[in-house]
Amino acid sequence: MDRNIDLIKKIKEEYPRLSKGHKLIANFILEDYDKAAFMTAAALGQAIDISESTVVRFANRLGYEGYRDLQKDLQGLIKNKLTTIQRLNLAEREYSNDDTLPKLMERDMENIKKTINEINLEKFNEAVDIVLNAKKKYIVGLRTSSFLAGYLGFYLNFILDDVHVIRSESNDIFEQLLRITSDDVLIVITYPRYSKRIIEVVDFVREKNVTIISLTDSKLSPLAEKSDISLIAVSDMLSFIDSLVAPMSLINSFIISLGNKSKEDLNNYFIQLEEIWERYDIYERSET
Template sequence: MNNNTDLINLIKSNYYKFSKGQKQIAQFIIDHYDKAAFMTAAKIGETVDVSESTVVRFAVSIGYSGFPELQKALQVLIKNKLTTVQRIGLEEDSGNDTDKQQKKIIKNELTNMRNLLDNLDTDAIDKAVDIILNANKVYILGLRTSFTLANYLGFYLDVILDNVKVLNNSGVNSLYEEIIRIKESDVLIVISYPRYSKNTLEATEFVKEHNAKIIAITDTESSPLYPISDVSILAKSSMVSFIDSLVVPMCILNNLIISIGMQEKDEIVEYYKKLEQLWDNHSIYQHD
């Protein structure tokens, strides 16, 4: 299954081929894909009055290995398509049990972290570290919620390296002014999650045209950044909410920072020795 295929259009284009039961499933997904993404095959079958096996066969008929793969595709779809208001509506469906809801949020994050541990592409991180350490200049781009991540990454990379620039978040014009001189010897680290920022994508395409290296930190292979990056570090999150969870991508950033830091250990130690002396001289931190 092509990850860039719009699933709803795929279902619509194959609608005439489906059996009567499959058409009922197809129509339910088209009308309620936000809910279908979190329903089991048995539950969807019960809802549209077909068997669970019919739901599984439906998934296979449109190119998936089974229902779990179709469900994952639906979850990617809603992260890209749902508005903030629609995301809030999904949370309202969870009920009014605040204790249960709060624990559910944490369990969801733990599941995401376990998935990251099981699927971490260490080769991609190693390749990204090598590109960053050999770059003439390191640019970091993240807009909207991802700007928090970009600032965090920039703060620590600036401790390790002396060629780091976090790109401005104040507007498109200032953004292009900052990257207009980017060269082949430079690298752009770009961070973007659903709903993907159009400005982020266009700026990354501009960098691609200038033949600079691109390291993308994003969620899945269906991200528009994936095909245009030299290295993609995927930090997937299945949370659907009116906020964007930064837990998994923050873990990826920590991994990247520490991996770079371990190769520049002597410089970091010297840097912090000087900083500690400055902090003491200016009473930056409270002492007992």
């Protein structure tokens, strides 16, 4: 199943063939999916006076291995609507003081595994080639995503010329992109809650026929359909913070792939850079 929106579509398609009990579950989800998303199978069953096992069988009927998988897709539908206060309350329920560390790390590992399984390698390699061949490379990410944009830009500057990280704290974002042309590429990074400004930036650049590569969390992201290539890195965490582990891992892979295709130039660049670092005593030297 292609997740989230397809879930609602699937429920509506299956509805006429559902049993009486399953129709009760379907009605509850269609009417209150934001509430159902954070209810256990037992709690959902209790709310509509049916058994927990019936709820689990409903999830199986829709193609899920268990109710937990169905619940995750429901949460994906609403995560961009959650306020920071709601996220804080959810984090308190999800993680206790005793198991916060292992649970969060397990969630991060799960996000990386999902990203590996869902990434389109053909599109990934195509994006690498586009960036290599672009005249200028612009990178933008707002709010939390600005850290990812800065990290990507830092290393791209080692590999390529004309790399421009758009200053997200500035009010002149559009002015910084005024001279972008169809020979250039825009790499845009965004995660929930999606910034309205980043969508405006993409719309502005699209008018100039610029190739747009997005790094985001889902095919349902508002930027996915606005981009020429959308690279998905899962960021699934019920908390007031964003999990950027999988996005960072994808960015690392992107940087290494670019470096491998520019190995000779990059090698010469680092030879010169090491000479500068040594001349100006940039780094602490290890004693041998």
